[in-house]
Amino acid sequence: MYVTAVIDEEKCVGCKLCSQVCPEPNAIKFDVSKKKSCIISIRCKGCQICEVSCPKKAISMKQVLQKAV
Amino acid sequence: MSLDITKINPHFEDVMPQEYIDLVKNGPFGNEKSQKDLGTFKELLEEHPLCAGCNLALAFRILVGSLPNPEDTIIVGSTGCSSLAFSQLALHNIHSVFGNQNAVATGLKTALRLRFPDKIKDVIVMAGDGATADIGLDMTLHSWFRGDKITTVMFDNELYANTGGQESGMSVRDTVLYMAPKGKKFNKINLPDMAIAAGCSYVAVVSTARTKPISDCFKKAVLITREIGPTYIQIYTPCPTNLKIKPYESKKVATDRSKSDYQFREHITDDAKKYLESLKP
Ligand SMILES: Cc1ncc(C[n+]2csc(CCOP(=O)(O)OP(=O)(O)O)c2C)c(N)n1
Numbered sequence: 340m341y342v343t344a345v346i347d348e349e350k351c352v353g354c355k356l357c358s359q360v361c362p363e364p365n366a367i368k369f370d371v372s373k374k375k376s377c378i379i380s381i382r383c384k385g386c387q388i389c390e391v392s393c394p395k396k397a398i399s400m401k402q403v404l405q406k407a408v
Numbered sequence: 409m410s411l412d413i414t415k416i417n418p419h420f421e422d423v424m425p426q427e428y429i430d431l432v433k434n435g436p437f438g439n440e441k442s443q444k445d446l447g448t449f450k451e452l453l454e455e456h457p458l459c460a461g462c463n464l465a466l467a468f469r470i471l472v473g474s475l476p477n478p479e480d481t482i483i484v485g486s487t488g489c490s491s492l493a494f495s496q497l498a499l500h501n502i503h504s505v506f507g508n509q510n511a512v513a514t515g516l517k518t519a520l521r522l523r524f525p526d527k528i529k530d531v532i533v534m535a536g537d538g539a540t541a542d543i544g545l546d547m548t549l550h551s552w553f554r555g556d557k558i559t560t561v562m563f564d565n566e567l568y569a570n571t572g573g574q575e576s577g578m579s580v581r582d583t584v585l586y587m588a589p590k591g592k593k594f595n596k597i598n599l600p601d602m603a604i605a606a607g608c609s610y611v612a613v614v615s616t617a618r619t620k621p622i623s624d625c626f627k628k629a630v631l632i633t634r635e636i637g638p639t640y641i642q643i644y645t646p647c648p649t650n651l652k653i654k655p656y657e658s659k660k661v662a663t664d665r666s667k668s669d670y671q672f673r674e675h676i677t678d679d680a681k682k683y684l685e686s687l688k689p
């Protein structure tokens with residue numbers, strides 16, 4: 340895994356659209372108390388579909404594993 | 409299936425994984441869900457080996473999350489990329505030899521009717537375009553001709569993805585693929601119209617451009633199948649790996665196609681319509 344999606348909680352409005360477009364099961368969870376979505380990074384394959392689907396531009400990609408030198 | 413078997417033995421409650429508790433308490437058993445609920449409960453599908461950005465995987469996830477009666481559903485799959493996800497599915501399922509899926513489903517449906525005459529048992533076929541429209545076409549059509557009460561779902565990525573990108577009958581004419589270098593020489597098979605002519609009570613054409621219609625049409629199809637007759641759902645699920653595009657670009661491909669030659673379509677017979685009306689509270 341090289342990249343994972345991350346959600347900016349400030350920008351997320353809790354519309355749950357990202358969890359309806361992700362091809363990976365259980366990768367995007369909805370936090371009912373905060374009313375925000377969050378990414379379970381170990382399940383994310385970094386496809387960026389959620390990133391391009393988010394109407395609030397709240398999702399970006401983060402490098403999680405550096406290339407071996 | 410009795411819902412009791414999913415209940416957690418009180419003596420083991422303290423050692424059960426949180427995910428399992430979540431599945432039993434908030435999951436879809438005895439509590440119908442739809443695509444908008446995804447993310448709020450542990451899904452019946454687990455981490456699968458399909459490619460990053462695979463639209464077939466997305467469609468599969470939406471379908472599994474929208475089942476009206478998961479506890480009494482048996483899914484029949486076939487060879488192809490989707491079969492790699494079946495081993496990660498917490499539902500009864502059968503893998504059939506490439507193309508045989510509707511024949512296997514017919515046998516299963518018959519056996520279940522005899523064994524459980526008073527129970528609802530949903531038999532649903534989910535397979536690729538190659539399995540449904542090429543190698544399994546006679547099995548698919550004959551199950552419709554016979555009026556077998558089976559829901560058939562096709563993941564239409566318009567090629568043989570699992571074997572490296574050969575053309576299928578569902579590929580669009582002139583498409584060039586890894587293993588179709590000269591381009592396909594004949595038109596895409598019009599299976600939705602064949603399904604109508606063969607006697608399906610409900611036929612829908614949807615795409616991964618929008619997941620709500622996938623969920624809505626699939627629910628209708630399963631309900632209509634129970635009482636009225638065979639149903640068919642065709643889902644456009646572009647394959648980024650064989651289209652040689654970035655995973656996220658599949659979203660745009662699906663959206664563009666859904667506005668041009670892969671538009672939403674629905675056909676419902678009068679009987680099926682009446683039946684759905686009768687279910688409304
Ligand atoms: C009887 C038989 N013929 C051929 C194959 C080889 N084979 C495996 S998967 C596949 C293509 C699957 O295409 P499709 O049904 O469209 O599924 P996809 O992989 O595209 O999802 C083929 C030809 C096989 N497994 N069994």
Ligand code: SF4
Binds near residue numbers: 361384385390
């Ligand atoms: S990047 Fe892809 S796999 Fe990761 S959470 Fe977003 S949609 Fe899911």
Ligand code: SF4
Binds near residue numbers: 458461489647649
């Ligand atoms: S090859 Fe295509 S259809 Fe198969 S898993 Fe990869 S993206 Fe999905």
Ligand SMILES: [Mg+2]
Binds near residue numbers: 566
């Ligand atoms: Mg295919």
